[in-house]
Amino acid sequence: MPSPGRGSPYYSLGSKRRKMIHGSCLCRKVRFRVDGPVRELSHCHCSQCRKAYGSAFGTIAVVEARHFSYLAGADLIASYRQSERVTRYFCRNCGSKLPIAESWDPLVGIPAELLEGDLGQTPSTHIFVGSKAHWWEITDSAPQYSEWKPAEDFNERFAEIKKDE
Numbered sequence: 001m002p003s004p005g006r007g008s009p010y011y012s013l014g015s016k017r018r019k020m021i022h023g024s025c026l027c028r029k030v031r032f033r034v035d036g037p038v039r040e041l042s043h044c045h046c047s048q049c050r051k052a053y054g055s056a057f058g059t060i061a062v063v064e065a066r067h068f069s070y071l072a073g074a075d076l077i078a079s080y081r082q083s084e085r086v087t088r089y090f091c092r093n094c095g096s097k098l099p100i101a102e103s104w105d106p107l108v109g110i111p112a113e114l115l116e117g118d119l120g121q122t123p124s125t126h127i128f129v130g131s132k133a134h135w136w137e138i139t140d141s142a143p144q145y146s147e148w149k150p151a152e153d154f155n156e157r158f159a160e161i162k163k164d165e
């Protein structure tokens with residue numbers, strides 16, 4: 001399969017610009033696809049992501065839930081309930097982090113490392129910079145937010161949807 005890139009068929013099916021992105025865990029037993037664009041690619045510096053990713057920050061690709069589907073390995077998805085609002089998912093076989101796709105949330109957060117090929121953009125924001133690792137210096141010019149980027153506040157989406165239940 002060719003890797004999606006500008007000029008590939010994935011960018012121009014019919015009149016609409018469409019793009020298919022595939023992703024998998026390290027052992028490739030859990031596989032999924034995104035039939036749409038990445039809305040945003042952001043580096044999250046919060047202390048939970050740093051521990052979960054085992055890294056200076058987690059890089060998250062935000063996509064619309066209606067574009068996201070699992071192709072294989074659903075039986076291998078294990079979870080860790082971090083808090084009332086956040087559950088983290090990982091592959092039971094290889095330990096890779098997996099997308100956070102909740103039934104109530106119109107957006108899915110995918111660890112960007114799982115995705116293959118050209119994502120059509122580079123990271124555009126740093127979030128939770130207020131709790132970033134002291135030993136990591138941000139040197140690019142992407143905008144920085146001390147917590148959520150206002151328009152993408154996960155807690156607000158959660159509160160908004162839960163109040164209707």
Ligand SMILES: [Zn+2]
Nearest residue numbers: 025027091094
């Ligand atoms: Zn795996």
Ligand SMILES: [Zn+2]
Nearest residue numbers: 044045046049
């Ligand atoms: Zn985070």
